[in-house]
Amino acid sequence: MSEIVLTPKGSIDIMVEAEVITPDAFAGKSVHEIEALKVWQGPRQLPLSEFFDVEGSAGTTAEETTIVITGDVPRVKLIGAGMSAGNVIVEGSAGMHVGSNMKGGSILVKRDAGSWAGMEMKGGVLHILGNAQDHVGCAYRGSWHGMTGGRIVIEGNAGSQLGGGMCGGEIIVNGDVENFCAIRQSGGLIVVRGDAVRAAGAEMTGGTLVVCGHIMQFLPGFEHQGTEHDLTMGDVECAGEFMKFVGDYAISKRPKGVLYVSREANEGL
Amino acid sequence: MAGTVVIKNGYVFDPLNEVNGEMMDIFIKDGKVVEELSGTEMKDAKVIDAHGKTVMPGGVDSHSHVAGAKVNKGRLMRPEDHYRWTREKTDITHGGCGYTVPSVYLQGYEYATMGYTTVFEAAMPPLEARHTHEEMRSTPILDMGAYLVLGNNWFVMRYLKEGDIERAAAYVAWMMRTHKAYGIKCVNPAGVENWGWAKNVSSLDEANIHFEITPREVIHGLAEVNEMLGLPMSLHLHGNNLGHPGCWEITRDSLAIPSDVKPSCNVDVERAETKMDSNRFQTVYLAHAQFNSFGGTSWRDFESGAKGVIDYVNKADHVVIDNGAVPFGQATVMTGDGPAIHDLYVLTGNKWSNTDVELECGSGVLPFTYLKSNPVHSVQWAMGLELLLMVNDPWKTILTTDHPNGGPFVKYPQVIAWLMSKKAREQTFSECHKWAHDRSELASVEREMTLQEIAILTRANPARTIGMAHRKGHLGIGADGDVAIYDIDPTRLNRNEYTKIVQGFQQAEYTIKDGEVIAHRGEVVAVPEGRTYYSDVSVSDEMDREMLKDVREWFKYYTVGFANYPVPEKYLTKPTPIKVDAGR
Numbered sequence: 001m002s003e004i005v006l007t008p009k010g011s012i013d014i015m016v017e018a019e020v021i022t023p024d025a026f027a028g029k030s031v032h033e034i035e036a037l038k039v040w041q042g043p044r045q046l047p048l049s050e051f052f053d054v055e056g057s058a059g060t061t062a063e064e065t066t067i068v069i070t071g072d073v074p075r076v077k078l079i080g081a082g083m084s085a086g087n088v089i090v091e092g093s094a095g096m097h098v099g100s101n102m103k104g105g106s107i108l109v110k111r112d113a114g115s116w117a118g119m120e121m122k123g124g125v126l127h128i129l130g131n132a133q134d135h136v137g138c139a140y141r142g143s144w145h146g147m148t149g150g151r152i153v154i155e156g157n158a159g160s161q162l163g164g165g166m167c168g169g170e171i172i173v174n175g176d177v178e179n180f181c182a183i184r185q186s187g188g189l190i191v192v193r194g195d196a197v198r199a200a201g202a203e204m205t206g207g208t209l210v211v212c213g214h215i216m217q218f219l220p221g222f223e224h225q226g227t228e229h230d231l232t233m234g235d236v237e238c239a240g241e242f243m244k245f246v247g248d249y250a251i252s253k254r255p256k257g258v259l260y261v262s263r264e265a266n267e268g269l
Numbered sequence: 270m271a272g273t274v275v276i277k278n279g280y281v282f283d284p285l286n287e288v289n290g291e292m293m294d295i296f297i298k299d300g301k302v303v304e305e306l307s308g309t310e311m312k313d314a315k316v317i318d319a320h321g322k323t324v325m326p327g328g329v330d331s332h333s334h335v336a337g338a339k340v341n342k343g344r345l346m347r348p349e350d351h352y353r354w355t356r357e358k359t360d361i362t363h364g365g366c367g368y369t370v371p372s373v374y375l376q377g378y379e380y381a382t383m384g385y386t387t388v389f390e391a392a393m394p395p396l397e398a399r400h401t402h403e404e405m406r407s408t409p410i411l412d413m414g415a416y417l418v419l420g421n422n423w424f425v426m427r428y429l430k431e432g433d434i435e436r437a438a439a440y441v442a443w444m445m446r447t448h449k450a451y452g453i454k455c456v457n458p459a460g461v462e463n464w465g466w467a468k469n470v471s472s473l474d475e476a477n478i479h480f481e482i483t484p485r486e487v488i489h490g491l492a493e494v495n496e497m498l499g500l501p502m503s504l505h506l507h508g509n510n511l512g513h514p515g516c517w518e519i520t521r522d523s524l525a526i527p528s529d530v531k532p533s534c535n536v537d538v539e540r541a542e543t544k545m546d547s548n549r550f551q552t553v554y555l556a557h558a559q560f561n562s563f564g565g566t567s568w569r570d571f572e573s574g575a576k577g578v579i580d581y582v583n584k585a586d587h588v589v590i591d592n593g594a595v596p597f598g599q600a601t602v603m604t605g606d607g608p609a610i611h612d613l614y615v616l617t618g619n620k621w622s623n624t625d626v627e628l629e630c631g632s633g634v635l636p637f638t639y640l641k642s643n644p645v646h647s648v649q650w651a652m653g654l655e656l657l658l659m660v661n662d663p664w665k666t667i668l669t670t671d672h673p674n675g676g677p678f679v680k681y682p683q684v685i686a687w688l689m690s691k692k693a694r695e696q697t698f699s700e701c702h703k704w705a706h707d708r709s710e711l712a713s714v715e716r717e718m719t720l721q722e723i724a725i726l727t728r729a730n731p732a733r734t735i736g737m738a739h740r741k742g743h744l745g746i747g748a749d750g751d752v753a754i755y756d757i758d759p760t761r762l763n764r765n766e767y768t769k770i771v772q773g774f775q776q777a778e779y780t781i782k783d784g785e786v787i788a789h790r791g792e793v794v795a796v797p798e799g800r801t802y803y804s805d806v807s808v809s810d811e812m813d814r815e816m817l818k819d820v821r822e823w824f825k826y827y828t829v830g831f832a833n834y835p836v837p838e839k840y841l842t843k844p845t846p847i848k849v850d851a852g853r
Contacts (some may be wrong), residue, residue, distance in 0.1 A: 139349075140348075141349065141352075142347055143349035144620070
């Protein structure tokens, strides 16, 4: 495994579109070639070396390549976008679209991630140790199909519309989420260990959403199906007593979306 | 010297002049094809060596949705269509984006790099004519025109019901001049009007509400009006029951309706030299036949009904069809047929849009994906090819994808490869659902089209069918200097290497328009303005006056003022009226 280290050169004003920061783009290239890769900043195309010091060496294939970004880059977008293999480690916070459309490999973000993390992701693992903003694993504007495969784990909290249009794969949030979690979900698994604000599971037609905390405003389009204890879904476990609902009847006559909600944390239901 | 080019040593395919792959030189002077250039002219001319390459007239698309309100609605509702398909700006071109519904700039560049120089918008609602012209004006390079949607127009339906064909003709003539329109489009005749009351019509003899006119009466009436006026193109028909299993029968019967009408083209134009007659012969031009040739009775027993339509076309001499191929992948379904789009919405649950255009027509838009794994879509793919391969006379067929309904126009090269190579078809059969094989006759078709036949389907016949062959679709003396040079060597053509056919047609080596090189290997090198063609039809002043008195009376139902209705010529780039003298 070969490692390339990118050290941010300083603060960035206009956000940088850096979809070239992937093991796929770096593989087989010399440091000099990597420095010369072009990124967009507003209307201008600039070399990557304008924003980063590049050291180390890339592997011959994406699989053998690890990219380490030392420091905070909240204004660098699209890190690891579309990557198919290899590793990306961001020592600080990442900008918008980290791991969007990724197909394989792994990304570790040690602090926070901007909106659209893992947007329309197809495979691989995206691990965020801090908080994520809106649209995690979501379908992009206009598209109705979000994440289809892979796994996103968020240790902190996430914003609104997490897992929007999700068709497959898994999202685990150990903290809280905001509004419209799992909107238009049709497949896959979302587990929220904390609380949700409103409209969790809106327009769901399939897949599974587990909320281990409290849902502030529960949707009326869900039908109670019974109670289950200690859920196990693959290698994901949720301890405690859960009310099982099916929905969203507001959008479909025969919805297959399953919503588990903690009984203890939702006494009014 | 601008507009002066010599194309040397290419293999020329010019069907209207009966040139079939002969090695010859093409001379273009001041934008027009000429016999030869003088010695001094030769010195100033740009010389292109086309040795070992295929030379064809510039491509002509006779049915494509590229301008107007519904195309723009497609753009607005499909951001996801844009961010994955972009083209960077250059010193002379704009940036652009969009795959199935590209921006106006992008569609001009993409057509041009494929060797196309002329594209006609398939459906222009009269009230949206201004918008349509604004978009055509902004589309670079291409010569364009638009067909006016009249099959559910209140005035047309009333005059035809009253049997007042002359007043209907006067009205249509006025509408062509008013909206700078080129031909008559008839979409789901009598049915779209019913859609205003959530209804449709399902047979040729079912009268609609209020107007109590049948599809049969509208089709026959408009065909008569068309020939009475002598418009450059025939009636352009989008049949009833489109997209419903079993619709092939009503399509066949609809095609028979204008069989007793005599084609009569009264245009006053300068005709370039052609060996074959450059006049149209048909009285009905059926749009996107694939969508009108569904067999079976439901989606469960769905099958190709193309054979029924093909059999009729093979024995009829008054019909031309374009196929509306389905090359798989992303599409945006858009049509003046509002109820058909509603049916698709019910079927798919996709996002959709529907519009009622006051006294005139309607429309709908819906994103769609054709999947090889889907049984119905696979049959549709086969049907699109059946309709071109099983009609014996290529002069009755035109290649389209009904852009962007069956797929985007950038897929034309893929369709050409299927037509030219049985191996390409077999490859796709092996990838798609078995219904394609079991429920169509395509698998038994041995025909592999020649480059000459492709030239007929993509330039000569579309040009002749829409009445543009006096200057487009061929390379006779006096024709527009529109030429496409493809990196395909006809003497070494291997049909089994079909990906090379796709590549060859995807990116013209050179696209030349009016004697100027526009595109070279995918790069746009010049962006001239295109012309806008429309029919300038004159009828007797007396007829005009009477009709207008009547139109003003009913105009109170419109939300626009009468004076704001017409589209002035300033909305057009290089306005090029085609004089039609209805009194002749």
